[in-house]
Amino acid sequence: MAEALAIAVGKYTYVHEVGKGPPEAIDAHHIVVRRSREKGFNLCLFTLILFAYPTFLLFRQGKLDTLHIWSLVIMALLMRLFLKKPVKKESVLILPAFGVQLETQYGRYLLLLYRGECFAICLNGKTVRQFVPISRILKPVLTECVTPVTCYWSLSLIIRGEEELMLVFKELRPPVKMLAPIWKALCAAIECGECTETIT
Numbered sequence: 001m002a003e004a005l006a007i008a009v010g011k012y013t014y015v016h017e018v019g020k021g022p023p024e025a026i027d028a029h030h031i032v033v034r035r036s037r038e039k040g041f042n043l044c045l046f047t048l049i050l051f052a053y054p055t056f057l058l059f060r061q062g063k064l065d066t067l068h069i070w071s072l073v074i075m076a077l078l079m080r081l082f083l084k085k086p087v088k089k090e091s092v093l094i095l096p097a098f099g100v101q102l103e104t105q106y107g108r109y110l111l112l113l114y115r116g117e118c119f120a121i122c123l124n125g126k127t128v129r130q131f132v133p134i135s136r137i138l139k140p141v142l143t144e145c146v147t148p149v150t151c152y153w154s155l156s157l158i159i160r161g162e163e164e165l166m167l168v169f170k171e172l173r174p175p176v177k178m179l180a181p182i183w184k185a186l187c188a189a190i191e192c193g194e195c196t197e198t199i200t
Helices: 037-061 066-082 176-190
Strands: 002-009 012-019 027-033 087-095 099-114 117-133 137-146 151-159
Antiparallel strands (some): 002 012, 099 117
C-alpha cells in the first residue's frame, strides 16, 4: 500500500507517494496545478470580447475591409495562444536501481456557453514521458534562476555525456519548499554523498 503526503503552496499542490516493499518501491513525486473556475470564466469572457469587436465592426460597415481581416487573424492567433495545452501535472517517478521517469501531463479546455454562462471543462490531454537511466545521472542540482523581472528555483539533472542540464520540471516553476524533498529523494536514489546539505 502507498502512503501519500500533500503540501499546497499557491497554485501548486505537491503530492508524495511512497510505495512499501520491493514490488512497489516506486517513489512518486507529483506537482499538480490547481485551476480555478474564475480563470475559466475570465478566459471565456475574454474570448467573446476578442471575437465580438471585429465582428461588430464588420457588420456595422457592411463590407469586408483589410483591417477587419487582419484583426480577425490576430484575434485567432491570440486565442490559440491563450488556449494552448495547459499543464495539469508534472511528475518525477524514481525507480531505485533503474532510473528516473519524468512525466508531463497536459490538459485541454473545452469552452461551453450555456444560458448566458460560460464554463471551462478540463479534458485529459496527452502525457509526455522521458526516462533517464540511473547510470547516466551524475548529480541532481537545485539552482536559483534570476532574471531581470523574476526569481525562481529550478531542479535539474547533470547527465553524463550531455553539455546542458536536464530540467526536471520543464513547464512548471514550483517553490523551493516543494523541490527540496524531490532533490533529496533523487540524491538518495543515486547515492550522491554531497547532497546531504540542508535546504531552508
